[in-house]
Amino acid sequence: MRLTYPTNIKIVRVPCTGKVDVMHLLRCFQEGADGVYCVGCMEGNCHYNQGNLRCRERVEYIHELLEEIGIEGDRVRMYNLSSGEGPTFAKYAQEMTDHIMSLGPNPLKAKPRKAAASA
C-alpha cells in the first residue's frame, strides 16, 4: 500500500483498546505527550465484546480530568476502524496530527517538576 502518515506518532500496541486505562492516558500527558488517540475496532466488532466501548468511555472520562487539570480535553480522541483499513488509519493519523498542531504543544512541557523528596 506504501501509505505515508506523520512520523511524530508513536504507536503503543495493546491487545485491545479495552486495555487502555485512564492512568495510561494521564501518564502520557504527565510525561509530555501533546496528544493521544486510541484506535479501536469498529463498534460492535470487538473480539472481547465491549473493549472498544470501554475505551471510548475512558476517553470521555479523561476529557473531564484533563479539563480539571487545565489541559484541553480534546487532546485525547477515539477512532474506530477495521484492521483492513490502512488508508483510513493514515487519514486519522494526519487528522489527529493537524488537530494537535492547531492546539500547540502540551502546556506541561515548559513547566519544571518539583524534585522528589528523599524517601
Add this chain to the structure above:
Amino acid sequence: MIVAKRKPFAEIMAMLEGYDKVLNVGCGTCVSVCLAGGEKEVAVLNTELEMARRLQDAPLDIQGHTIERQCDREYLAELDTMIADGKFDALLSMACGVGIQFLAERYPRIPTFPAVDTTGLAVNQAVGWYEERCRSCSQCVLGTTGGICPITMCAKGLLNGPCGGTNKGSCEISADQPCAWFRIHERLSGQGRLDAIRKINTTRGWNDQTPRNLIQPGYKKPERMAK
C-alpha cells in the same frame, strides 16, 4: 460495604493550597472495592494533582501509599516510618470518613485532608454502581419488613408505612424511586407474612445521632483499658 466518591478536583486543589510535600494515603478495603480510594485511584489523583500544580507554577511533591485498612491501628503503623517529622507538610486520605479520622488522630501534628466524600453503606449492583441499603441506625427492623430497609429506602424513613404519597409502586419524590413500603408489602405478601406489616413499630431511639461504641461479645475491654 462502605462506599465513597471522590471529592471535586477543585475542592481538593483548594485544600492543598500552600502545601508542597503531601502524602496521599489510600485504603485497600471498602473504598478500593467501590473504586473511590484504592491504589489506582491514589495514582490517578496524584498524577492529576502533580500536573495541575505544575501548570500553576507551584509544583507539588506528592507521594502515594495504600494500606490495607485505615480503620485499624496495626495497618496504620506501617506509615510511622514514612511519616517522620518534616517529611510531609500534609496528608491526604482517600479512605472513608472513619479512616480519615483515624489517620488524623495518629498524626495529630500534620494536617490531614479528605479526598473523598463517604456516601453510605451500599450493595454492588454492577461494576461501578452502588446502591445504598443501610443507614446503620442500630435498631434493625429487617425481620418484620421482609428484608427491605424502610429507614434507607423510604424518603421519610417511616417505620410504619406506606404514607399517602405511595403511587403505583413509586414514591412521591420520583417515579424512579420505588416506594419502600409497597415493596415491603409485596415481599411479605409473597411470604404469607402480611401480619408483620400490621405490627406497629414504636418510635426510633435515634441512636445513630450520638457517637456509638461497639464491643462484640467476648471482646470486653480489660478494666484498665475502660478507664
